[in-house]
Amino acid sequence: MWRDSGLFTAPERAALALTEDLVRLSETHAPAPVVDAAVAAFGEDGASALICLVIAIGAWNTIGVSTRCWAVHARD
Template sequence: MTVTDYVSVPVRLDFDAIAPGFSRAVSALDDAATAELDRVGIEPAVREVVRLRASQLNGCSYCVDMHARAARAAGVSAQRVDAVAVWVESGLFTERERAALDFTEQVTMMATTKVPEQSVRGVVAAFGEEGAAALLSLVIAINTWNAIGVATRCWPTAVRREG
């Protein structure tokens, strides 16, 4: 398949240009979440796996591409990046990562899941209360980015030549 064989997905709204103040506010929200993660020492690999899983669940092509690459850059093996979508069935994730991924899924799908107590207890046991709050901040931020990306398609996925 050549680059010219790819399908162009049209942008619906140039959100950053149309709502620049809100876009900056979401960026500040993301920066605040990252600062919380830094403060409690949650490593970049866990952060990117969480961002990737939420983006997969929300169907944000741009964010899936970005956070899969960021996860690999943070030291997550290609095999583990590929397995994020099926983490429940995969033995490639630690108990701590599994708690973060479960919590990510429960919060991302909260309209259905109502974020069960067991998920909250699991993430608190793995990361402590401050770590759980930092992860919640991250999940809220990535879900916000995903909502913008999916609704507007304002950030097309960049096509990179393989090889």
């Protein structure tokens, strides 16, 4: 949905694309052009910080789901 919106700046789009690809890593394998766009938008330090944040959020989500910190509902 964000890809179809004109409301995001180029750096925001780079962050969203990287986040989406890291969350779906087994499917996307973090393509080099997406990583390169994030580095171009944020520099190496900024892209590294973004990657660390996405990984940390994913880890906490995994911990929360696997330990049933909240009710898990089946999808229809």
